[in-house]
Structures are given as structure tokens and as C-alpha cells.
Amino acid sequence: xxxxxxxxxxxxxxxxxxxxxxxxxxxxxxxxxxxxxxxxxxxxxxxxxxxxxxxxxxxxxxxxxxxxxxxxxxxxxxxxxxxxxxxxxxxxxxxxxxxxxxxxxxxxxxxxxxxxxxxxxxxxxxxxxxxxxxxxxxxxxxxxxxxxxxxxxxxxxxxxxxxxxxxxxxxxxxxxxxxxxxxxxxxxxxxxxxxxxxxxxxxxxxxxxxxxxxxxxxxxxxxxxxxxxxxxxxxxxxxxxxxxxxxxxxxxxxxxxxxxxxxxxxxxxxxxxxxxxxxxxxxxxxxxxxxxxxxxxxxxxxxxxxxxxxxxxxxxxxxxxxxxxxxxxxxxxxxxxxxxxxxxxxxxxxxxxxxxxxxxxxxxxxxxxxxxxxxxxxxxxxxxxxxxxxxxxxxxxxxxxxxxxxxxxxxxxxxxxxxxxxxxxxxxxxxxxxxxxxxxxxxxxxxxxxxxxxxxxxxxxxxxxxxxxxxxxxxxxxxxxxxxxxxxxxxxxxxxxxxxxxxxxxxxxxxxxxxxxxxxxxxxxxxxxxxxxxxxxxxxxxxxxxxxxxxxxxxxxxxxxxxxxxxxxxxxxxxxxxxxxxxxxxxxxxxxxxxxxxxxxxxxxxxxxxxxxxxxxxxxxxxxxxxxxxxxxxxxxxxxxxxxxxxxxxxxxxxxxxxxxxxxxxxxxxxxxxxxxxxxxxxxxxxxxxxxxxxxxxxxxxxxxxxxxxxxxxxxxxxxxxxxxxxxxxxxxxxxxxxxxxxxxxxxxxxxxxxxxxxxxxxxxxxxxxxxxxxxxxxxxxxxxxxxxxxxxxxxxxxxxxxxxxxxxxxxxxxxxxxxxxxxxxxxxxxxxxxxxxxxxxxxxxxxxxxxxxxxxxxxxxxxxxxxxxxxxxxxxxxxxxxxxxxxxxxxxxxxxxxxxxxxxxxxxxxxxxxxxxxxxxxxxxxxxxxxxxxxxxxx
Numbered sequence: 001x002x003x004x005x006x007x008x009x010x011x012x013x014x015x016x017x018x019x020x021x022x023x024x025x026x027x028x029x030x031x032x033x034x035x036x037x038x039x040x041x042x043x044x045x046x047x048x049x050x051x052x053x054x055x056x057x058x059x060x061x062x063x064x065x066x067x068x069x070x071x072x073x074x075x076x077x078x079x080x081x082x083x084x085x086x087x088x089x090x091x092x093x094x095x096x097x098x099x100x101x102x103x104x105x106x107x108x109x110x111x112x113x114x115x116x117x118x119x120x121x122x123x124x125x126x127x128x129x130x131x132x133x134x135x136x137x138x139x140x141x142x143x144x145x146x147x148x149x150x151x152x153x154x155x156x157x158x159x160x161x162x163x164x165x166x167x168x169x170x171x172x173x174x175x176x177x178x179x180x181x182x183x184x185x186x187x188x189x190x191x192x193x194x195x196x197x198x199x200x201x202x203x204x205x206x207x208x209x210x211x212x213x214x215x216x217x218x219x220x221x222x223x224x225x226x227x228x229x230x231x232x233x234x235x236x237x238x239x240x241x242x243x244x245x246x247x248x249x250x251x252x253x254x255x256x257x258x259x260x261x262x263x264x265x266x267x268x269x270x271x272x273x274x275x276x277x278x279x280x281x282x283x284x285x286x287x288x289x290x291x292x293x294x295x296x297x298x299x300x301x302x303x304x305x306x307x308x309x310x311x312x313x314x315x316x317x318x319x320x321x322x323x324x325x326x327x328x329x330x331x332x333x334x335x336x337x338x339x340x341x342x343x344x345x346x347x348x349x350x351x352x353x354x355x356x357x358x359x360x361x362x363x364x365x366x367x368x369x370x371x372x373x374x375x376x377x378x379x380x381x382x383x384x385x386x387x388x389x390x391x392x393x394x395x396x397x398x399x400x401x402x403x404x405x406x407x408x409x410x411x412x413x414x415x416x417x418x419x420x421x422x423x424x425x426x427x428x429x430x431x432x433x434x435x436x437x438x439x440x441x442x443x444x445x446x447x448x449x450x451x452x453x454x455x456x457x458x459x460x461x462x463x464x465x466x467x468x469x470x471x472x473x474x475x476x477x478x479x480x481x482x483x484x485x486x487x488x489x490x491x492x493x494x495x496x497x498x499x500x501x502x503x504x505x506x507x508x509x510x511x512x513x514x515x516x517x518x519x520x521x522x523x524x525x526x527x528x529x530x531x532x533x534x535x536x537x538x539x540x541x542x543x544x545x546x547x548x549x550x551x552x553x554x555x556x557x558x559x560x561x562x563x564x565x566x567x568x569x570x571x572x573x574x575x576x577x578x579x580x581x582x583x584x585x586x587x588x589x590x591x592x593x594x595x596x597x598x599x600x601x602x603x604x605x606x607x608x609x610x611x612x613x614x615x616x617x618x619x620x621x622x623x624x625x626x627x628x629x630x631x632x633x634x635x636x637x638x639x640x641x642x643x644x645x646x647x648x649x650x651x652x653x654x655x656x657x658x659x660x661x662x663x664x665x666x667x668x669x670x671x672x673x674x675x676x677x678x679x680x681x682x683x684x685x686x687x688x689x690x691x692x693x694x695x696x697x698x699x700x701x702x703x704x705x706x707x708x709x710x711x712x713x714x715x716x717x718x719x720x721x722x723x724x725x726x727x728x729x730x731x732x733x734x735x736x737x738x739x740x741x742x743x744x745x746x747x748x749x750x751x752x753x754x755x756x757x758x759x760x761x762x763x764x765x766x767x768x769x770x771x772x773x774x775x776x777x778x779x780x781x782x783x784x785x786x787x788x789x790x791x792x793x794x795x796x797x798x799x800x801x802x803x804x805x806x807x808x809x810x811x812x813x814x815x816x817x818x819x820x821x822x823x824x825x826x827x828x829x830x831x832x833x834x835x836x837x838x839x840x841x842x843x844x845x846x847x848x849x850x851x852x853x854x855x856x857x858x859x860x861x862x863x864x865x866x867x868x869x870x871x872x873x874x875x876x877x878x879x880x881x882x883x884x885x886x887x888x889x890x891x892x893x894x895x896x897x898x899x900x901x902x903x904x905x906x907x908x909x910x911x912x913x914x915x916x917x918x919x920x921x922x923x924x925x926x927x928x929x930x931x932x933x934x935x936x937x938x939x940x
Contacts (some may be wrong), residue, residue, distance in 0.1 A: 003319070004258040004444070010318040010892030011910035014260040018060035018093065018272075019109055019202060019239030020255065021171050022047060024071040025063035026429070031249035045081065047255075050245045052086045058267045059092055060111050060239070062170075063934045065134035065141065066125050069118050091267040094121055097170065098130050099142035102192060103184030103863035107338025108147070108155050108582040109168040109202070113269045116164070116441055126167065151197040156433040160914070162270045169240060170200040190228055195755045199276035202234040204258075206285040207236050223569060232697025235276035237262070237281060262289055263891065265910035269814070274912050281856060296830040297376040297406065298874045309332045311904040317876060318672045318891035321855055325885060325898035328608035331414060332878035334360055336836045336897075339876070340410045341369040342385045344403040348411070349425055350418025357412060364388035374406055381406075402416035409825060410834040416825070417841045421807065423697060426793045429821070430692075433670045434829040440666060443659050458782045476928045480623065497602045498593040501594050508587070515578045515622035522571040526564060533560040561622060563573040582831040657739065663695045664791050671793075677872075679854050683802040688795060688823045694737045698728050701740045701920055704787065708780065712744050714771040723761055723772075730759045741784045748776045763920045795820050800849070815842045819850050827853055832874040839881040848883045850893045855888040882920050886911065895919035 004012050023034040037043040051059055061075065068075075072094050083089045095111040104692050110128070113120050126132070129145035143150070145168075154165040169178045169324050178201060179189055192198070203210070207218050220230040227493040240257040244250025247257075263282035264271035274283035284290050296319075304313040310331045322832050338361040340348070347354050370385040371697050373393065381396035391402055399405045411419075419425040431440050536557050541550065581587070669689035678688045705724045709715060715723075727747065732739040750757045752773055754764045762768050795808040796819045805813045808820055818841035826833055856873060877884055884894045893916050897909040907915040 002595050005316060005353055006122055008316045009265065011265040011622045013261045013263050014057040014267060015055050015259055016058040016262045017240050017259045018111060018237060019062050020242040021063050022058050022071055023069050025721040027140065028064055028243055030243040032245065035414050036430045040071060041074050047079040048075055048082055050255045051090055052082055056256065056259065057090060059090060060095055062095045062109050063131055064097050066122055069122055072118060078935055079906060087153050094118060096125055098140065101144055101146050103188050105142055105176055106178055107170050108150055109170045113167040124153060140534060147192045148195060153761060155197060163273055166269050166272050169201040172203060182236055194228065194230050196231050199273065203236045210472045212659060213386045235279035237283065238285060260285060267913055268912060271912035278889050296833060296873050299832050300373040300375050303371040305369040306365060306695055308363040309903055313905060317893060319874055320891045321888055322876040322892045323885035324894045324896060330896040330898045331898055332365060333836050333905060334880050336834055338370045339834055341388060341935060342383055342391050343408050344391050344404060345410050348415045350415050353412040353415045353418060361388055375776040376406065381860045394765060402767045408834060411836065413836045415842055416818045416838060417814065427790060429824055429828060430667045430670050431745060431794060435673060436666050436670045440663055444665055446658055447659045450652050454649060454652045454786055457645045457652065458779060460645040498597055501597045505594060512582065519575055522567060526567045529560060529567060531566040531588045533557060533564060536560065583879055660788050664692060667791055669690045672828045678823045679857060681798055681800050681802045685798065685802055687798045688820045693792040693794060693796040695739050695789040696737060697790040700790045701728050708775055710775050711771060715768050719768065726761050745781050748773065748781060807813065815846050818842055819846045824852055830873045834876040836878045837880065838877065839879055847881055848887065850888045852883050885920060
């Protein structure tokens, strides 16, 4: 089963060997002989075990002339016995090999349906011209029929419209093959080979490893000889032509020696027919199962429970192309949007898509469970969204950011149209590419850090005017102080003398205060002594030693009285002496001098006041002068720093612009990658081209400049837009495109200096220039220089003949624009792409001619017989257009219908299942050529 579970219903690759002989084909089996087994049942079991051990899942038992008719039931029985051991059931296509009447004989393989009655197969062998008995001894009899007759007999449609069997030309390039020159004439080889009813031949190696001549023949292109060119390329398979069980039994033709990977949903003749008709999609070669080579991320499964409209669903998706089909209101879009919710992809782009998304959210109840499983880098995660809430990891290692970790692309109805109309969205298409996402994110962080530094530097520079104004004020104040101090300098001596008198006066006042304090202290002491004396001299009580104690008390009292008298005398002398000094002749003489000095001081004060100087503030003036000189030095230092900040700011802006250039280079590289992946025209050029114009989004620049039109009375809207457009045009005409904001800055600086600017619509003397210079100050220009003008993404579409259809923004129809965008979206990366009804914006011809080939290529089809054809990505498309599931060869078709007001799955599988093809027929739309191809391949 490869990487699919046993519940998977879509197409997958089966390991097939469709040309095998068994031990009962006595004339062509090498070893071991049938006699070496106990019986035929043992031989059958050993044979089937070898098939299992070789990993075969589908085998064609093609013994000559149906020698295995009675052996095949034993093989069926052996498969049932061994199935539990190996975990799957081998499918057997019963059939036969015989010699047709082509030239001197050409071998033909016939495969019949696995459930075909063996007697019916035997009867068909007779109809093919092989007589009874089938063998002459061990030698098989040849047929009497030619290849066209055999094709008619075997590939006749049954009552259900499907083939009952299919014809293959074995070992086409060797003995008795269709290209055996010794047995078949050249003209006959050509006639049989170009028969459109012949669908498949057997080859010894993958066509991609053959000579160029064989490749031209097999692919039936325009370089093929017209006489040998088929109407469609023929399918090629490799088979073992087994004649032995193991390599030791038969060096070349042992079981598993050669095989082919064939994509089918359930092995059947119809599945083989479709694989042969679309072998570019369904047939591959190589030692490894193709699914095991798919390294891209995948949505493995979705389970929906408890939704209002959509019935409970469980779908395992194909790793390649999945299509959701059904009438309107059957639930296709609902399932797409449930995937969006479970993957936390947010709202779609565009108003219409957002409205539809909100309506679909109304179908979710609190009990709704959306469970999806995802595979990335070989590991699986299961996410659950309950009640429409954000998804959580139910199984697997924790994921901090689900939307970023699983970058699935989901496009709702009309969302592709919205992207085609939105320049920003088209740029995001480039920026979200896997080659750009992480690098651009890193550069964005670096740019944000630089912008922060620029803002800080800009604030320093903006403060320059304020600092310069402070400097002017401070210098003026310094000059005033210097003038005052200069005028006070000639009065220093009288001022110093007056200040000396003030000091002396202060000293006298302090003496008066201090001597007054001493007088008060002595007076209080005298009063305290008198109080003590009175207390001690009081009468004594009657005691045993009254006389003795009384003498002691009288002695103490006597001394206290003497002290009191002494203190009083000292106080009187002290007051008399101090007063004699303070009011004596000396002080009177000093007072006369003081009053004279005071009178002189008042006259001086009046004179100084007239000069604007306050003598009392002389020292303060000196102090203030020193402080202002220090402040001036500090301001001048800040001005130097501002000048340095200008240099640093320019360097930082240059660094910022270098980051922007790197972003542009990344986008240019992504554009090259995308152009390398989109489908090519017939002359091998990309049918969609991308040109990245650095800083070239004129609309964004014009829009960014609109808010700076401050006064429409001074400059009109028309004049402003004309000026801005000329700035942008000047940025484009340089040798290499420049930032329009840098052109604007250079113009403003030149105009501010009164210079004339080539290309500028206004002269330096124009009245509008004055308004411009007012509005475009340093801060405004710096802020503008920090904002990136977006790169412009120009997209062109080409026809298959290589001629240009037109550019996205001019000359393309809605359908053509959406085709170009869808091509780029699908080529952008290898993450799952989930698209809701892309045909809504595309015409049928573009769906068939462009979209279908693109889907085939991106999902790993059209390998041209290569040994390896890796699927590039998983695609899930909801569609009404049968071109997509049919001609793009969807591996899984989910047919939905509305029944009892519920959206349910009507059919699930690939087109080789009748129920699925019936569902597709009912909603078929498309072009005439698409109808023809579908009819040839599928009958509708």
C-alpha cells in the first residue's frame, strides 16, 4: 500500500508484472520444473510466495495459449492463504500469450478482468484464431488472426460500456515482437504500430533510457516520422516474462526481474485502459515506489463531525491531485473552508471571499469537530478544531504556530481574482515563497532595528534648532552679566568698604545679643539662688541632733546668701561695664563713620541701579556667569553630537537601503525560480514572466505622499499629484532605479538653497516651493526616508506560440489575469494547494489549455516515461469543470451531493470506478477539444 492506509479509495501506484508464465507453461518455463513439486497446489503456493517476496501487487498470468486455465484457481487459493502473512491481496489478471498472424508471427498478450470466467477467456482464445488442441506436444499453435481482428475481439465493449480485456504487444524489440525485423516487414510493423486501438507495448527498459530515435517514435511528437506517427503516444510497460522463480532459476526472466508502477484506484481492465491512455500520469518505472519519493508536505486526512450542513465525513486524500465535485450547495466549498479553519489560515483575501467564509462559519456548532492529519518531513501531526475555535495539536509534538509550521496555500472562491487585482497581494505571493520567507523575515527584523536607531538619531537632529536657540539666549545672558560685572568692577573698593561696615554692624548686633544673653543668664541665676536660700533657711523640726544640724544649715545658708549678693554685684558691674562700652565714645565715633558710609552707599546704589546692576548681587552675578559659561560649553558639546548624529543617521539610512536592495534581490531570485516552474510555451519560454522593479510601485508612492498636502489653497491636488509623479518618474530614469523618497530629498535640499532642479515642475522662486519647504522639514523627510516604497511586480502572460498576450494590469481579461496568478501560486512552492472553484474566473479554453497541463505537471504527471517522476505538491481543488478531474487525471475524486438538506459523499475514488465516472458525467463542462479527449479516454 505504500504510504497510504488500507482505507484509501483513490488511485495509487501498484507494483505490476503483467507478463508472467508459470510452471504449467511447459514449453516456456525454465526452472524449477513442475515435477519437482509435490503437486500443483504446492507449486502455486511457492509461485505466489515468490510474487509476494518480490513486492508484486498485480500480476498478469499469461501462459501461452492459456495453459494456466486450470492452474489459475490454485493461484487464487494460494493468494488467500498467504494474504494474512503479507498483509495485502495480490490481484491477478488472467490471460494468455499467443502468436498472431502478423508477418511470420508476432506475440500478443491478452489480459482479462480479474473476475472474468475462465471458460470465457478460453472461448476468446478460440475467437482469436487459436485452434484446439492448443498445443502440438508442448508447442503452442499459432493464431490465424491478424492484430486488428484480435483487438476487435478482445477490446470489445461489454454491456456496461467497458472493455472486457486488453491487448499488449510483448517484448516489442526482440524475438517475435512487433518490431522484429526478421519476422515482420517494415511496412507491416508501421501499419500495426499506428493502429490507435493498440494501447500498449512491452519494452526492455524505460523509454527515457532508449535512443533518441526510439523516443521520437514512442512519444509521437512533431519530430516523429509522419508515416510512423500515432494519433496518440503509445503506453510502454516493463514485465519479467517470468520463466523461473528466482534469479538462480533463470538469470533474466525470474519473478520480479522487471516490473512497472501503474496508478489505479482498484486494479481492473478499465484501470489499465485509462493508465495506457494517460501513461504520462499513470505509468512510472524505477526501483522505488513513486509515493515513497514524495517529500512534499501533505494533508493526509480530514474528519468532520457534528456540522450543521455537511454530513459526517472522513476522507483520506491523495498525495497528488484531489478534486471535490458536485452541484451547487453540495458542500464542496464547505469542506475547503473547514480545512482553512483547521489549519488556522485566517480569513481569505477579498470582500466576496470573506463574506462567503463568514456564511460557512455559521454551519459550525459548538459540537462540530474538524480533525485533520498532516505529514511533514516524514512525521505526522493530528490537529483538532472544536466548535470552529483555533486548532490544537491532538497528536504529535507541540507546534507553537500551526499556520507557520504547516504553510498550506488555501484559495477561496474569487480569491485568485482578488489577488490579481491587488498589488500588495501579488507581492506577498513572492514574499511567502519558501526561498524568500525566512530571509525576508530576517531582513525585516534588521530593518526594524535600524529604523529604531534612525528615529532616535532624528530626534537628536530635530532638537538642533532648540539647542541653537538656547545657545543664542545663553550667549546674550552671558553678555549682559559681563557688562554688569564690568560696570561693578570700578566700584569694587567702595562696595568692599560698605560691605565691611555691614560686617562690623553685624558684629555689634551680635555683641548686643550675646551680652544680653549673659545678663539674662546671670539674672536667672540670682533668682534661682534666692529661691534655694529661702528653702534652706526654713525652721527645722524637733530631732535628736537639732542643734548640730541647725548649725550646719545656718553655715550653708550664710554662704548661699553671700553668693546671691556676689552674683547681684557682678551682674550690676557687668551691665554697667557693657553699657559703657556699647554706648561709649568709641562706638559713637564708629556710628558717625557708619552713617556717613551709609549715606554714600545709598547714593552709590542709586547710581548702580541706573546701570541696571544690583550691588547686593555682585557675587551672585559672578556665580551666575560661571554657571552660564558651563551651560554654554554643554550646549556646544550637544551641538557637536547633533552634527555627528547627522553623519550616523545618513550611514544608518544607507544601511537600511542596502537591506531593501537585498529584499529586492531575493524577490528577483524568487521570480526566476517561479518562471522556471510555470508551464512553458511551445518555444520553451515561461508562459508567465515576472519582472521585479525596485521601489517601483508608483501607486503606493503617490498614496504615501497624499497626506503631506497640508493646504490646498497654496497647492492644489492636481499640482501636488503632478509634482509627486515627476519625482517618481525621475527615480525611474536614472541609470539604475532609485528610491523616489531620495529623489524628493535631493530636490527639497536644492530648492532650499535656491537652486533650480532639472525635472522639477516648479522653480525655486515659485510660491508653491515655499509651502513645499515648510511641509518637507527635516523630520518629515527623515520619516519618509524610513518608509520603503514597495517593489512593483510586473506579470506578463504569453500564448503557446510564444507571442505576448499582455501585462496583468493592462490588456488581459479577468480569466487571463487569474490564469497567470494561479500559475504562479501553484509554482510558488511545494506546500499543499487547496483551491475553491478556480474556473469561476477562467474561461473553459484556458482551463483546458493552461490550467489542466499545469495541474498535471505540478502533481507529478507527464513524465514521458522517466524512471522517476516526483510529485511536486499535493493539490485539492473544488470544481464544477470536468476538465480538471478528468483531463488533469485526478488521483482522488470526491463527488458530493445534497440529500435531505445535508451534503454527503456520493462517490469516492478515481475515474476507473464506475460510480465516480457516473458522477463526473452529470456535471461535465468544458471545451470541444476537452470533450473529445474525455470521450476517447473515458467515454464521455
